[in-house]
Amino acid sequence: MQEKIYTIQIWDAFNNANECPFCYIKKEVEKQYLKTVIDELVMDYHFHDRIVEYAFCTEHLNMFYKKSDKLGFATLLEKMIGLEIKNMHKINKFNISRDSIRKRKCYLCERIEKSIEKSIDSTISLWLENEKFHSLYKKNGTFCQPHFFDLINKGKKIKSFIKKKKFLIITYETHNERIDLIEKNLKEYIKKFDFNYKNEDIKIDKEILIESINIVKND
Numbered sequence: 712m713q714e715k716i717y718t719i720q721i722w723d724a725f726n727n728a729n730e731c732p733f734c735y736i737k738k739e740v741e742k743q744y745l746k747t748v749i750d751e752l753v754m755d756y757h758f759h760d761r762i763v764e765y766a767f768c769t770e771h772l773n774m775f776y777k778k779s780d781k782l783g784f785a786t787l788l789e790k791m792i793g794l795e796i797k798n799m800h801k802i803n804k805f806n807i808s809r810d811s812i813r814k815r816k817c818y819l820c821e822r823i824e825k826s827i828e829k830s831i832d833s834t835i836s837l838w839l840e841n842e843k844f845h846s847l848y849k850k851n852g853t854f855c856q857p858h859f860f861d862l863i864n865k866g867k868k869i870k871s872f873i874k875k876k877k878f879l880i881i882t883y884e885t886h887n888e889r890i891d892l893i894e895k896n897l898k899e900y901i902k903k904f905d906f907n908y909k910n911e912d913i914k915i916d917k918e919i920l921i922e923s924i925n926i927v928k929n930d
Contacts, residue, residue: 718833718837720736720739720830720833721736721830721833721834721837722844722847724736724739724830725844725847725848725851725852726847726851727851729921729922729925730853730921730925731853731854731855731858731925732834732851732852732854733827733830733831733854733855733858733861733862734855734858734925734928736826736827736830737823737826737827740822740823740826740827741774741819741823744819744822744823745771745774745775745778745819748775748787748818748819749775749778749780749783749784749787750780750783761818762790762791762794762818763794764815765815765816765817765818765821766791766815766816766817766818767791767817767818767819768817768819768820771817771819771820775787827858827861828861831858831861831862831865832865834848834862835862835865835866835869835878838878839869839874839878845881848881848885849881849885852881852882852885852886852889853885853886853889853922853925853926854886855925855926855927855928855929856926856927856929857929859882859886862882863879863882863883866878866879866882867879890926893919893922893923893926896919896922897919897920897923900919900920
């Protein structure tokens with residue numbers, strides 16, 4: 712059942728051709744986790760025990776703040792502030808340094824990273840098992856650089872040498888062709904601001920900036 716959910720998610724992400732499929736999945740998973748934490752886990756005492764081992768990054772705290780459920784967020788903050796007070800009481804006040812702060816991973820970041828890793832594994836499995844997916848993969852296989860390299864590193868573990876070679880070549884060539892096209896369109900877009908080309912009909916949409924961001928972003 713879990714595999715089927717991931718498969719549906721992958722088809723949906725690759726049909727959304729405006730950005731890296733895994734960035735698309737990341738945003739969808741992030742929305743689900745944000746809602747789950749505020750709507751359900753914030754009142755779960757077992758969750759409070761787990762929070763001792765985790766924290767929340769600034770980005771996700773800001774996302775919580777922008778949501779409408781301020782009571783749920785306030786309840787979560789109350790628990791976290793209480794933990795910080797307990798930690799302060801444990802610190803030797805005569806030997807305080809930055810090292811006294813225990814590093815904790817963001818609860819959401821860790822879960823999102825695991826979901827993306829699972830999505831990449833499932834994408835490769837889907838490519839190996841379903842030839843109908845090949846055309847969609849080739850058509851919309853444009854990735855941000857971090858997810859491209861994650862995909863390549865996972866692809867290197869494919870057991871069949873022939874299938875591994877084919878997957879890596881298609882992934883690299885498809886991604887590279889797309890980057891070349893984006894660069895070409897970006898150059899054309901820049902021309903629109905050059906006085907020498909003011910009379911030319913350059914039909915490059917400003918969406919090229921979004922496409923370029925989706926390639927170079929590093930989050």
